[in-house]
Amino acid sequence: NAGVTQTPKFQVLKTGQSMTLQCAQDMNHEYMSWYRQDPGMGLRLIHYSVGAGITDQGEVPNGYNVSRSTTEDFPLRLLSAAPSQTSVYFCASSPRRGGYEQYFGPGTRLTVT
């Protein structure tokens, strides 16, 4: 199993550009989530999904969209990038929401200039 994969590893955007961060898992997990990690802030939840077709907002959803058309994929879209979105983004999955360990991808380091 590849586990949780994320692409790209690094990305530089200009303010106002849009892009999609890809996340895929091959463990047939129902629950997938996106976090951002900023220096000294730990991880903050952006959006999550409890299954195909079902998504919900986390703590910091503004400026981001998600969709879950398949069990395997959970892309994160930045609609109009802003410097405040410079961060490291992690995708994670687990069999269910709550009470299970989460498997993390390697992360995408995004810089918005």
Next chain:
Amino acid sequence: SQQGEEDPQALSIQEGENATMNCSYKTSINNLQWYRQNSGRGLVHLILIRSNEREKHSGRLRVTLDTSKKSSSLLITASRAADTASYFCATDGANSGYALNFGKGTSLLVTP
């Protein structure tokens, strides 16, 4: 909002010593987990303890949970240089919609 708060923020010890990190949280939880993050990498799950458990062991790791004090501790015994990493606690419960809430982490440095 972030639920967990780790203490200390940074810890420096020598190989062979024990490392203790603490986590406090604010609202009732179902489960508490500890994760490790090596520099520039994703998080790796270490251990999960449920709210009705008081202590759990995994290899050199020992986790305790005191729900009355809303706190947990992670003990790493006989530390190695390879244990150098950041350690995060994360909680889930009804208040968070069962999504994981992470603390800001403890940075552990183990010197040879």
